[in-house]
Amino acid sequence: MKKEPVIRYSQAFRQQVVREYEAGASIYNLLQKYGIGSHRTVERWVKKYSRSGYRSETVVIQTVEDQLEVQAMKARIAELEGALADAVIENRMLTTTLEVASERLEMDLKKNFGRRLS
Numbered sequence: 001m002k003k004e005p006v007i008r009y010s011q012a013f014r015q016q017v018v019r020e021y022e023a024g025a026s027i028y029n030l031l032q033k034y035g036i037g038s039h040r041t042v043e044r045w046v047k048k049y050s051r052s053g054y055r056s057e058t059v060v061i062q063t064v065e066d067q068l069e070v071q072a073m074k075a076r077i078a079e080l081e082g083a084l085a086d087a088v089i090e091n092r093m094l095t096t097t098l099e100v101a102s103e104r105l106e107m108d109l110k111k112n113f114g115r116r117l118s
Contacts, residue, residue: 009036015049017034018045021042098110
């Protein structure tokens with residue numbers, strides 16, 4: 001009769017598994033990833049080493065003023081992103097126009113205004 005090996009996990013390993021669980025990993029994935037024998041083992045570790053006992057969800061409570069401020073900030077971000085996109089397009093258009101003009105006039109308009117290209 002063959003004896004089954006007794007597996008002992010270090011405290012650091014247990015805490016690492018609990019941190020991954022708290023970060024959103026499922027117990028099933030942790031079992032597969034680390035070859036842990038039972039989901040009850042991980043559940044015990046969570047009870048023992050977790051900050052809150054089990055994975056907790058964040059609930060954000062805002063006042064009406066906070067909600068309005070967040071909406072205003074999101075609108076401002078969208079406005080600034082649009083302005084940035086317009087500026088990038090304009091920059092590309094002007095750069096291309098300068099390159100085409102330099103080729104047609106045979107002048108290096110970008111670096112030495114008025115010098116002929118060799």
